[in-house]
Amino acid sequence: MxxxxxxxxxxxxxxxxxxxxxxxxxxxxxxxxxxxxxxxxxxxxxxxxxxxxxxxxxxxxxxxxxxxxxxxxxxxxxxLACSLNRMIPDLSDYENFEKWKKLESAKHRLVYQLLRLRLFIPTEGESGSLKFDFISKQGNDQIMTGHKNGLITILLSEADSVHREYMRKQMSEQYRTLIGHFRHEVGHFFWDQLIAPYENKLADYRKIFGDERADYGAALKNHYQNGPSPNWQQNYISSYAGSHPWEDWAETWAHYLHIMDMAETAFYFGMSVSPKLKDKSLQGSMPFDPYGKNEFQEIIEAWTPVSFAINSLNRSMGLPDVYPFVLSPNVVNKIKFIHQLVVSATTS
Structure with a gap:
């Protein structure tokens, strides 16, 4: 930011x-x-x-x-950001109120980023409107964080850092944050907006991510019962991304937003790194606003040294890496596809 x-x-x-x-x-x-x-x-x-x-x-x-x-x-x-709410919790409950504040902070940052990407955000009364429900399970195990037909549901429990860390370990995830949930779920929404209506884009998508017509329920069941495929790191940004092409898209979309936001922040802070190493591959800077670039390759080359430095600073404090992921060439190509799709959608 x-x-x-x-x-x-x-x-x-x-x-x-x-x-x-x-x-x-x-x-x-x-x-x-x-x-x-x-x-x-x-x-x-x-x-x-x-x-x-x-x-x-x-x-x-x-x-x-x-x-x-x-x-x-x-x-x-x-x-605009608050008008997207369809349901919020009972604010007379102090715990609910505190969790809602955290959800709103993450959602406002998400909407800011979508505006920076110049993506159209359809609101109530418009075709394919985007809406949010912030709710608790209330004993109903069928209620989960997710997306359906433009409605994004985020469980209040995700705003509890202790619960979120517990779930991160239970799900064997490297990363689990509120902004991560928002970015992932809105990825499903924009698949409906940018891919689904267009046969030519669907064909290109299937070449890169796979055929989304594969049975979604069966794919997830197989993922949770048998785990990820061997060597999934070569093709997917996370093990969950390998469960189904829809989830691969949403996970990759989320990481596209992660990288763009970090790159924008690095640019505005004038960040550059010049490590005291003989190998010069980690020297670099973020000399441009990533939202003004048409080619993602320029962004990833400038961002990578900066992200390595930030991870190293976190390790100095005994904290986890800010960005604990390795981007394989196949994953980078998927992110490039998303970037070109966004650029073409907002410049045509």
Missing amino acids: KIFECGNCAHPLYFENASCEKCGHLAGFSITDLDIRTFQSANYPLSSDIGNQQFKYCKNHQYEVCNWLIPFENPDEFC
Whole structure:
């Protein structure tokens, strides 16, 4: 994610900041220019320090879970990200409320990234709209995190770090985070948007990922009963990706978003690495905004040395790697396919 700053005093701001910690100006995120706007007072309408535009906060600002802005003349109460909610938990329950805050933070970051990719996000009333349910099992084991016809369900328990770590070990996963869930499940949604309606894209997809018409239930049952195929690392980003072509797509899509977000962050921080090694292969920098690149090869070559350095810093603190994955040539080709698909969909 890019770095934001206060429009009044230029103090650095996080994406979630609703005020500047240095000068006290109010702050809010505007989807018009994908940037933070600042305001001197809380009087409505909010008058931006830059330009003559006037705004109001999303209704969820009252819960301190959203700092997104809406043009004052717009009758909508909720911002784009919050308007995607179909169901949220009972907020009178403190534990539910705290988990919902974490879910909203991850979802807002997801929506920001989709906007940066210039992907169309159909909302309620539009064909193939995207919606979210944030719920608990409530004794019903049939309720699971997943996607169906544009509805993404995220279990509240995934916002519990202890439970999430337990599930990560139970499922033998290298990585399990809230943003990871969001990116994976929205991958299923965009398969429906970018692949399914187009015969030519379906044909290309099947050459790379396999035939999604294979029995999904049987494929998952085989995966959980017999484990991944031998040498799965050569063809898949995770063992779960090898269970079925749909899951391969969603897992690869999630990693595409992981890499793009990390690369954008590295670019805005001006990150470069020059290791004290005779081998110069780990020297590199992120000198460009990845969202402006048409060729993914340039992105992966610039990002790889930076990601290695970040993993090494984490190991210095006894923490797991930030990106604990090895990208085989076959996986890189899959990510390239996704990148070209996104680029063509947003430039045509």
